[in-house]
Amino acid sequence: MMEKKITRVRGNKFVTLELRLKDGELSICGIVGTTDRRNGSEFAGTHEGKRLWGHSWGQCVDAIVDFFPEMKPYMKWHLNHMHAECSHQRARGETWLTHSMAECPDCGYKLGSKWLKEELPAEVVDFINGLNK
Numbered sequence: 001m002m003e004k005k006i007t008r009v010r011g012n013k014f015v016t017l018e019l020r021l022k023d024g025e026l027s028i029c030g031i032v033g034t035t036d037r038r039n040g041s042e043f044a045g046t047h048e049g050k051r052l053w054g055h056s057w058g059q060c061v062d063a064i065v066d067f068f069p070e071m072k073p074y075m076k077w078h079l080n081h082m083h084a085e086c087s088h089q090r091a092r093g094e095t096w097l098t099h100s101m102a103e104c105p106d107c108g109y110k111l112g113s114k115w116l117k118e119e120l121p122a123e124v125v126d127f128i129n130g131l132n133k
Contacts, residue, residue, distance in 0.1 A: 015067035025081040030060040081117040
């Protein structure tokens, strides 16, 4: 299992990128906040001697991509093990909202009947493992 936390600060704003890769399953989350405490903020750790105050945790896609633009092409792999649709349905743009429990004419899978895993390409694993500051 690999877990990484990488923080980038710009002015008084920060984003901490949290990556977890276990058994070929990728989770990409973040913490967004400031270096000055504000109402509703919670202590989120320190970075290079600065105290960090978080106000948003989880899937902060826009903030992650803003502070970590190199992550943009990899965001689609977040929770690659939790697809409701098979690869054929995904290629046709079928989702739970548009085709709930529809049977795939190619493989017979019923959309949403279980979570399916899309294997991570080696390039994704290599990128995530090599990502540092």
